[in-house]
């Protein structure tokens with residue numbers, strides 16, 4: 087899957103002068119997306135003026151054991167994957183909330199559970215897009231790297247997604 091990359095810049099920021107990499111992309115739905123990896127444990131990504139900072143938990147787990155350059159490329163592609171799949175994720179989340187509202191199942195626990203389970207599904211979408219961006223490169227990056235972190239990711243996100251389905255369907 088080809089990404090329409092508009093701009094790539096590297097700046098040195100933060101206490102330890104660690105790289106912060108900024109990538110601008112045109113999303114398929116026509117908005118300009120921005121992804122900033124680093125400095126430190128933070129990522130920022132979003133479209134147009136809506137740029138959301140977040141801790142890099144999933145990208146940290148998934149990129150354990152990778153060479154720095156490979157990890158950075160996959161981190162950027164994963165964040166771009168979030169932007170590209172955002173409309174689907176919004177629809178999916180809205181459908182899940184609609185289901186618990188129409189089933190009269192609205193309470194704090196269910197609201198939080200739907201948030202977590204739909205977010206897990208969004209992580210799956212983003213990582214699938216990361217793989218599809220360049221499947222051969224993805225495979226090469228992980229040669230000789232432990233399967234454990236990826237197994238934790240896929241098992242936990244698939245389980246949470248299924249828990250979400252069970253909750254809204256039954």
Ligand SMILES: [Zn+2]
Pocket residue numbers: 144145164168209212
């Ligand atoms: Zn993610």
